[in-house]
Amino acid sequence: MTEDDARLVNAAATSFEVLEAVRELDGAGVSEIARHLDRSKSGVFKHVKTLAAGGYLVQQDHEYHVGLGTWALGTDTLARFPTENGENAVDSLAASVDRTVALVLYEAETAVVTYVNNAASTEGMGPARGDTQPLHSTAAGKVILAYAGETVQERVLEGDLAPSTGEKVTDSDALRAELEAVRQRRTAVDREEYVEGVECVAAPIVRSPGDPVGAIVISGTTDDLDGTPIEEGTQGLLVSASRSVENAMGREAAAGVRD
Numbered sequence: 001m002t003e004d005d006a007r008l009v010n011a012a013a014t015s016f017e018v019l020e021a022v023r024e025l026d027g028a029g030v031s032e033i034a035r036h037l038d039r040s041k042s043g044v045f046k047h048v049k050t051l052a053a054g055g056y057l058v059q060q061d062h063e064y065h066v067g068l069g070t071w072a073l074g075t076d077t078l079a080r081f082p083t084e085n086g087e088n089a090v091d092s093l094a095a096s097v098d099r100t101v102a103l104v105l106y107e108a109e110t111a112v113v114t115y116v117n118n119a120a121s122t123e124g125m126g127p128a129r130g131d132t133q134p135l136h137s138t139a140a141g142k143v144i145l146a147y148a149g150e151t152v153q154e155r156v157l158e159g160d161l162a163p164s165t166g167e168k169v170t171d172s173d174a175l176r177a178e179l180e181a182v183r184q185r186r187t188a189v190d191r192e193e194y195v196e197g198v199e200c201v202a203a204p205i206v207r208s209p210g211d212p213v214g215a216i217v218i219s220g221t222t223d224d225l226d227g228t229p230i231e232e233g234t235q236g237l238l239v240s241a242s243r244s245v246e247n248a249m250g251r252e253a254a255a256g257v258r259d
Contacts, residue, residue, distance in 0.1 A: 011047075014039070018047045019056060019066065023130070027065040078114065081105050081213060085248040086205065087115045090216060093241040094119065097218060097234050100126040104133055104140040104202070105214040109152060111141050119220075126198060126219035134194065136175055137164045139202035140215040143188035146179040149210040153179065164194045186239050189231055197222050199230040203242035207249060216242045 055069030094117035
């Protein structure tokens with residue numbers, strides 16, 4: 001790679017960092033973005049203007065927000081996933097369990113919440129659309145990781161396993177054992193491991209062995225649960241919901257082959 005090529009790659013990486021910063025800050029001015037990224041204001045300004053010119057950022061008053069250009073890209077991405085079947089399963093399950101239920105989609109070691117049916121008791125505390133789910137400390141992340149290939153699992157196990165809250169200290173041996181248990185029961189739980197005061201249970205959506213495409217996750221607050229494990233009374237319904245999405249994917253794949 002030439003020096004010019006390296007500069008171009010670094011510039012692209014910085015633009016993505018700026019875009020992510022604006023999303024994380026829920027809108028910000030150039031100075032705030034620069035402080036957040038610990039970069040020069042003049043350098044950040046150039047990237048902000050470039051992203052705005054492409055429609056990926058939009059200026060409102062003195063702040064920049066993520067623009068609709070990113071939505072167009074995301075829509076193309078979602079077309080590759082079982083979004084409609086997943087959302088239908090989420091809505092049906094939410095009506096049965098009266099708790100917040102979310103659809104999480106997975107690709108390239110990234111798990112993202114793409115759809116949420118909120119229960120009033122968990123409003124503002126459970127997963128939100130657009131949230132990423134760490135693979136080692138969330139119910140959705142762990143159940144996806146359990147069904148991912150060995151290469152992905154080892155990469156995560158050898159990485160940063162710091163807990164998101166103080167509820168659980170994770171090491172690779174403990175997580176490896178937990179993933180085996182997850183495969184045995186087809187569900188994973190987190191008890192305030194990612195968000196204090198919230199418990200979650202998740203079941204995977206798997207296209208084929210070693211190829212998870214996402215998960216369905218149920219959330220409840222510890223106050224609302226009042227000592228009852230989140231999976232009690234919901235686990236069977238949750239697994240059935242995730243399997244219904246898998247079955248729908250199978251039918252669609254078979255129809256595509258026939259066509």
